[in-house]
Amino acid sequence: MRPFPKLHDLYIGRVVVATVLLTWAVLLGLDLVTAITGELSDIGTGDYGFVQALTHIAYTVPRRAYTLFPTSAVIGALMGLGQLAASSELTALRALGLSRRRLSWAVALSLAALTLLMVVNGETLAPWGQRRADAIKASAKSKDMIVAQYSGLWAREGDMFLNAQSGQERAIGTDRWLELRDVRMYQFDEEGRLQSIAQASVAEHRPSGWRLRDVQRTRFAAKSVTQERIAEERWDTRLDETALAASVTKPRYLPSSELRDSINYFKRNALDSGEFEEIYWGRWFYPLNVLALCLAAVPFAFGLLRSGGLGKRLFLGILFALGFWMLQTLFANLAGVFQLDYRVAYALPPIVMLATSMVLFRRRSG
Numbered sequence: 228m229r230p231f232p233k234l235h236d237l238y239i240g241r242v243v244v245a246t247v248l249l250t251w252a253v254l255l256g257l258d259l260v261t262a263i264t265g266e267l268s269d270i271g272t273g274d275y276g277f278v279q280a281l282t283h284i285a286y287t288v289p290r291r292a293y294t295l296f297p298t299s300a301v302i303g304a305l306m307g308l309g310q311l312a313a314s315s316e317l318t319a320l321r322a323l324g325l326s327r328r329r330l331s332w333a334v335a336l337s338l339a340a341l342t343l344l345m346v347v348n349g350e351t352l353a354p355w356g357q358r359r360a361d362a363i364k365a366s367a368k369s370k371d372m373i374v375a376q377y378s379g380l381w382a383r384e385g386d387m388f389l390n391a392q393s394g395q396e397r398a399i400g401t402d403r404w405l406e407l408r409d410v411r412m413y414q415f416d417e418e419g420r421l422q423s424i425a426q427a428s429v430a431e432h433r434p435s436g437w438r439l440r441d442v443q444r445t446r447f448a449a450k451s452v453t454q455e456r457i458a459e460e461r462w463d464t465r466l467d468e469t470a471l472a473a474s475v476t477k478p479r480y481l482p483s484s485e486l487r488d489s490i491n492y493f494k495r496n497a498l499d500s501g502e503f504e505e506i507y508w509g510r511w512f513y514p515l516n517v518l519a520l521c522l523a524a525v526p527f528a529f530g531l532l533r534s535g536g537l538g539k540r541l542f543l544g545i546l547f548a549l550g551f552w553m554l555q556t557l558f559a560n561l562a563g564v565f566q567l568d569y570r571v572a573y574a575l576p577p578i579v580m581l582a583t584s585m586v587l588f589r590r591r592s593g
Contacts, residue, residue, distance in 0.1 A: 239320075239330065240337030242311060247303030247338065254295045254302075259284060262291075275367040286360035290353040290480065296345045297513075298548040300338055301520040305547070308334070308525065331525045335518050342514045349510060350482045357480040380407070384464055386415045391430065393489070395478065405432040410439070421447055430462065437462035479506050486510070501563050509559075512573040519577030520551055523584035551576060 266280040311317045317330070382389045392409035407430040414423045428441040442457040478486065486507040493500035524547055555576040562572035 236329075236333040236336075239311070239333040243304050243307040243334055243337050244341065246307035246310065247300050247341065250303035250306065251292070251296065251299035254299050255288070255292055258291050258295060259288070262287070269364075269368065273368040275364065279363060279367045283360045283364045286356040286363065289348050289356045293345050293349045293353045296341070297517045297520060297551075298545075300341070300517050301524055301547050301551075302545065304334055304338070304521045305524045327525070331522055334521055334525060338517065338521055342517045345517075346514055349513065350484075354480055354482045354485075361480075386417070387464075388413045388415075406430070423447065437464055478503050481506075483507060483510050501566075504569050505559055505563065508569040508573050511570075512577070515577050516551070516555070516573075519580050520547060523547065523580040526584055551580060554579065 262284050263280065266284065269275055270277055270280055308317070311320075320330070380389075380391045380394065390411045390413075391407035394405065394407035397404055397406050408428065410427045410430045412425040412427075413421065414425075416422050423444060423446045425439075425442055425444040427439040427443075429439070431438045431440070438459060439457075439462050440459050442460055444455050444457070446453045446455075478489070481489070486503050489503045490500045490507060493503065555573065558572040558575050559569065561567065562569050
């Protein structure tokens with residue numbers, strides 16, 4: 228194989244990237260319109276108005292772009308190759324000696340830069356933007372709550388201020404509860420003097436109410452300071468657990484470094500880390516999934532797309548994306564149910580897609 232890039236490689240890459248970007252813009256636009264429509268029901272709650280809703284949606288654009296890119300890549304690649312096939316440009320390139328393998332590499336390398344950009348975005352801008360979006364929405368809807376960028380979640384009830392570094396909504400079967408970790412509670416008197424500080428490793432909200440675990444409480448008197456440790460205690464409060472749950476960052480919106488730390492935390496405490504592991508390894512296999520999807524679509528450029536119009540290309544692209552998503556979801560769910568390695572679950576779908584592509588390649592070459 229001759230070294231990259233040649234003029235025909237750049238031409239194929241330019242066409243494919245252009246159609247991918249156009250498809251990406253259309254899908255992202257539709258997703259944003261749907262998101263704004265969904266926010267209308269929350270407008271009017273507290274100080275959450277239309278401007279806050281638009282700001283909230285704007286901060287989620289990097290995360291939405293990251294999520295939509297694989298679908299946009301396969302649909303755009305199929306439409307770009309279909310455009311070249313319908314105009315007989317692929318036939319002309321083949322006549323000049325361009326092999327199908329070379330065509331596949333041209334498509335893959337043209338999308339590699341966009342894929343790398345999305346990987347970086349998924350670890351930096353996307354989680355930061357989502358946190359900012361959640362902070363804006365939570366603080367606007369509840370006057371006693373704010374989600375700080377670096378210091379976790381803050382909430383207030385009367386003269387008590389709560390700070391939780393992290394948390395999540397957990398579920399086992401039908402049992403669902405909110406869990407906050409590394410919790411600090413600051414109690415003040417009517418004159419604004421600090422009365423006590425309580426530190427709890429975990430705060431759980433169950434149907435019976437709040438429970439604090441591994442509590443260390445420090446009380447401040449006029450001329451003395453006392454400390455006590457309590458393994459577990461009930462916490463009587465009217466703090467709105469629904470608002471707290473809405474402001475807790477979901478695992479799929481965390482960067483890989485924080486996902487890894489959460490996995491280690493769960494394993495150290497003999498807890499189920501399946502949800503975090505599923506998302507963590509999904510991040511690692513993200514670029515492989517994009518390239519596998521696009522390479523699996525290349526054989527359709529030789530034959531099916533030559534005589535088909537825009538509708539056929541769009542249909543095949545959506546079919547590919549949905550089929551891959553369903554296959555990956557199936558394997559991930561099976562891994563969760565049977566306690567299998569998520570790395571195997573995420574590796575199988577692209578292998579299946581690439582194997583199918585190779586079979587189609589050979590048939591069309593024969």
